[in-house]
Amino acid sequence: MSTGVDIIEPIADTRTARQVARDTRKHEAMARKRLTSRGATIAALIIAIFWTIPTFGLFVTSFRPGADVQSTGWWTIFTNPSFTLDNYEQALNSGGTALTLGESFLNSLAITIPVVFFALAVASLLAYAFAWIDFKGRNIAFVAVFALQIVPLQMALVPLLSLFSRGLTIGDVTIFPGFDLRDMTHSFATVWIAHTIFALPLAVFLLHNFISEIPSEVIEAARVDGAGHGQIFFRMILPLAAPALASFAVLEFIWVWNDLLVATIFAPSSSLPLTQSLNSLSGTWGNKWFLQAAGTFISIIVPLLVFFGLQRFFVRGLLAGATKG
């Protein structure tokens, strides 16, 4: 079908997702020719080593006694091994009575998982509308949502917090009295809403890019069968967009899991996440790097697990459509 290497025409692809996966694997197995050579693999290895050295340094640091950390470099551990688990022990037992590490870990989970789902659902609804419903002002609206990515988080904190705490009062009339969630055991509602809002512009941008590349023949076929937008969205778009949804889910999970500022401002004190616990490890005076090193690695376990778990979706990826465009 292709008339030349530079013009790529869309190929009508009526295979199911499973068939596509099978064919791809077949092609990969058959293709003896790779894009690159052995030299490139070595280059990649070198890049990977350089990339990992700084993280490895912190990993080593997290096992060194505090006094050593402040006096010699981490590479000396190979000549002068001194190994301790104290930093991890201190980090895991931190927080005393107010907010233990275990509690804040559970809080982090309770904050991150719902936000990922909320953001995906709301954003995919809007992305679908932008992609497949023609309406006046669609382009301007899309550009506006895209542009909202630049609104700095810090500028939105006070207005949003004020809305949650004081509500909306104009003159002497209270239209919305705000939420009263401070005394609850673990209340995350305000954090959920705040994170979802801040995630939306990028989510809509990324998902729209993918959803708009789904071939229109597929959708037309469904339409001919009498399906309305609701069914098309739920039964066709969501499964086809699963790679994009999963990829964005991983990204959003990592961002929310590592977030400190939004949680500190919006979450009541019993609902603070892991990042807050770990940040408070070092005392008021001075930074205890050895403790924070241990904290960093405790915190990174879950995002890595999520990445591994959803990694196969990355193979099909954010922008690999069923066709080329």
Next chain:
Amino acid sequence: MGKTRGRRYLAPIALAGVFGLVLTGCAEGGSDTPGASGSAGGTVRISGGITGSEADLLQQSFDGFTKDTGIEVVYTGDKGFEGNIVTKVTGGDAPDLAIVPQPGLLKTLIGTGDVVKAPSAVDKAVDENWSPDWKAYGTVDGTFYAAPMLANVKGYVWYSPAKFKEWGVEVPKTWDDLLTLTKTIQEKSGAAPWCAGFESGNASGWPGTDWIEDLVLRQSGTGVYDDWVAGKVKFTDQPIADAFTAAGKILLNPSYVNAGFGDVKSINSTAFADVAAKVADGTCALTHQASFLSSNFLDVKTADGKAPTVAPDGDVYAFVLPGMQEGESQVEAGGEFVAAFNDNEATQKVQEFMTSADFANARVKLGGVISANKKADPSNASSEFLTDAMKLLQDEKTTVRFDASDLMPATVGSGSFWKGMVDWIDGKDQATVLSDIQAGYNN
């Protein structure tokens, strides 16, 4: 798409079922009880910048109070407290109590209108237990808002008694003696005697302000110091310039700094707490830092690889920066203030408790801190050094002044003054530095 009729209605019915269950649970008014986190007497939430092990100890110091009154106290520390508290208060989500480390920040919070006046019991307690200066720091426009909590003493010079014996020198009694001591050590050891670290992330430069404040207090006296805090004496005036010149005799002298770290400019890239390591292992003979540095010596080693002892005859100790004349005793102090954002009964009770000797003794006993509360017992302090510091604070003969940069408006005190010290070390001309700092008042 080819479902049977029955299946089509399954989803809506299931949804209705879910909603019904949830609604019965969350009907209005049914769950207005505060839940497990509330206790019989109520819960009071305190927010502050104290983190790590100090936060744990602070939380523990309320245990006795909770047992007696049934009021639960929850302290949450935040490293970004100074930035975030203003956001939270203006956003309407203030805690019950806030432990504010600078009166300048306190003034900002009071300016939002959400801080309530201190209850009369607290007022009385502060009158009894603290000197009038401390009450004034928590007072804005004649109304008293915030009682002092704990304190720290600035203006100590940390040194190694063992090394002093080796060199045969003694603790200096006047400023000029200190300069002579510096020269002597430099000649005897061949290395720079002083080390200093100004780096502290966003707050870099604040140790330098302590130097200047100490010198203004000692050289020009309390009258000038107080006028300087009030803005009546400008940074560009002679007394302040003199203080800078005096500090420069040490801090800008390449043969006197920066022991163990490098040249003069390395002061700006050395973290303020890192000097402890160099004093402990002997590479640095003298460093100027507050009383809290004592807790940093727990994480460092001497040259022999052991933990240093903090004692007048041990590895590390501190003397107060001497005044111009012998026998004078001036110190600069810092501390925190407790501001309240509502007048609930539980909140007021906690405020009262925190002004009492019980709280001071309980907290001091747990270690690492001192209190300026006149009724607190200095022997509770966790080390000889801290006991001495506490006695110094409580002594009527000591002239105590609060850290000036913490009292000035934030644009200067945590803004242009900090930045000015960094620029001064970087080599900017002194007159320009002073006028730039003064310009912070116009920001």
Next chain:
Amino acid sequence: MTDTHTAPPRQRSAKSAKQPAAQAAPQSRTNALIAVVAAILVVALFLFLILQQPRETKPTSIGFSLNSFFRWLGNQNQLVQIPIVLVVFGAVVGILLLLIEYAPRPGKLYFWIRLVACFALPVLAFMLLRPYQNALLYVLGIAVVLGGAMFLLDYRSREGAGYHFQLVLFAAPAAILLLVGLVYPAIATFVQSFFDKTGKDFVGMDNYVWVFTQPEGTWSVINTLIWVLIAPAFATVIGLAYAVFIDRAAGEKFLKVLIFMPFAISFVGAGIIWKFVYDYRQGDQLGILNAIVTLFGGEPVSWLAVTPLVNSLLLMVVFIWSQTGLAMVILSAAIKAVPPEQNEAAELDGANAWQRFRNVTVPGIRSAIVVVITTVAIGALKIYDIVAVMTGGRANTSVLAFEMVNQQQRFQSYGHSAALAVVLFLFVTPLIVFNVIQIRKQREIR
């Protein structure tokens, strides 16, 4: 992209093509009239609402509200909250989708569904917020008027009843969240940038003059510009090169994780990691860079204080180190989706690896490259944590987002920080233009 219609497809013959055009004019005028009447009613009700006398009131509710739900939820164990809130949220979205699916169908039942939904949804939404008693009547009135107008306009619309109804349902959740959480603060910030630090005195362009004349301001602008030019370029190039190198190599998954791992580390953690690279002191070195320098006999360098620009570039290295993983993962997936037939065909034509890359792979992943560049560029514009943790903005490393927060928190200069934010808004314009051009190009190809 084809336009999708909801009503049964109308047969557009040449004959009937003229009629809709002729009917369009008076029909759209009536629609405009309806819209205007509704707007006037809403404004009038709103004015009545806010011009009331104050009196003792309390919140009204229909037995439950958002607040009561969140309170009940907040008393559960954290892990239990996750499935509960997800099920409830899923149920709400499910209802929305059901409405979207069924309401636009023709027929009497669906007409009534639409009518009821148009009134019930706004009323329910407002009641969930628990307006106070003295606001209740007017709030309900506004809800009813809006719902009625929505229904009428939808009913009379050219694309068939239910078209706009669906559109509103698709867009409403996101639109409400965005308006409340981002659009309102953006406008408020813009307005604030023309006032002084107390927020009361109008000072016109003074704050902008400050931004472009004071060293903190000018350096922020210059640094941000450099960040947005360099960081995305390097992250994309390195990510692309790496993705190509490891494509179908042995151990590909493992190599991917190594590069992706920095992305999973928070910026604060990254700041600590690179502190141990850039650290400067005499004697025993703690930082890798200075260790290497001293190994070769040099003097340690205070890396983060080397001006001009070197220290900013070193901060950018940290950012690029973190974001390349994201670029690599996205681009690697896109590369895998290029049909191998095209590569094989090119090879048969005699193209070597580089030519195949340039002419087959790159055009095939063009949209992925655009997405990566845009995402990393926006991240670079908003960079705050790295600068705050590693240098605190000293030595001319400050960027717009950092200076904005600095002015706000340390100096309480809200006017200055708002002006810096608006300048930051302007920086995103080229990215918008870039993306719009790319989208147009995509549509042409399709």
